[in-house]
Amino acid sequence: KPQIHSLPMAPHHIRKYQKTDRKRVLDLFSQGMVEHIPATFCLGLKMPQTYLVLLGVPVALLLVSGSWLLALGSNVILLVFLWMLARHPWRQYVVMCLQTDLADINKSYLRDRGSCFWVAESGGHVAGIVGALPVEDAPPGRKQLQLFHLSVALEHRGEGLGKALVMTVLQFARAQGYSEVVLETSMVQQDALTLYLRMGFQKTGEYFFSKVFRLLGNSTIQLKYCLPSAQEGGP
Known part of the structure; x- marks a missing residue:
């Protein structure tokens, strides 16, 4: 398992969130979620039931009406519906977060010692974000x-901003015990998943966030990183 070392010098700076960062942080979060809509749409296209619907509905309409135009038009409508279906959960998640933990980042993440929210600056601008909160219902021990x-x-x-931000969370976690x-x-977040696995996270579960x-x-894939201090019995 990779050890947690101090981050090397890099053309970026990671610091705690400040109120003046709010607009940029929320924009980064929202854009980061919405960009997964195309990948979710493509994933939906590959599902067997999607093939059946996209093939079956036009064929049925063609047999009933004899109209190629109606058959092709139905496919366009079905694809638009699939796009809207792929978009809905991501937008719903963004709205939920903006109304909960991201409604007041200082209150949610910076009020207690055991939680934090960081931004990564590059070229004088906020270019990355990450937050961390204690798990309230963690397993015993x-x-x-x-x-x-x-x-x-x-x-x-x-x-390297993503890796640096994750390392910041790992260092913070170890320091906080x-x-x-x-x-x-x-x-669909393959880049993030690859990063986590390369850094030593292990898959612990999988479920569906919504119908x-x-x-x-x-x-949704659940991952866990066991800190070296916990494994070695260190402080």
């Missing part, structure tokens, strides 16, 4: 910290 809202601006990807860092991501995601085949 475990002190867990949950990572939330990791997002990096599209134009700053490939600069947590035994594990847990998080959830989705099947729509179940229909589209986009599962």
Whole structure:
């Protein structure tokens, strides 16, 4: 398992969230979620039931009406419906977060010592975000910290900001005496999933966040990182 070391010098700076960051942070979060809509749509297209509907409905309409125009038009309508279906859970999640933990970031993340919210600055601008909150219903004998809202601006990807932000959470967790860092991501967030696995996170479970995601085949993947101090019996 990778050890947690101090981050090397890099052309970015990670610091705690400030109130002046609010608009940029919310924009990064919202954009980061909405960008998964196309991948979710494509995943839905690959589902067997989607093939059946896209093939069956036009054929049935053609046999009944004899109109190719009606048959082709039905496919367009079905594709638009699938796009709206793929978009709905992501937009719903954004609204939910904006009304809960992101409604007041200072209150949610910076009021207690055991939680925090960070931003990564690159070129003088906020280019990445991540938050962490203690797990209230952690299993007995475990002190867990949950990572939330990791997002990096599209134009700053490939600069190591995502890894640096995750390392910041791991360092914070170890300093605060947590035994594990847990998080959830989705099947369509392949870049994030690859990053977590490379950094030593292990898959612990999988479920569907909503009925729509179940229909589209986009599962939520649960991951866990066991901190070295917990394994070694260190402080």
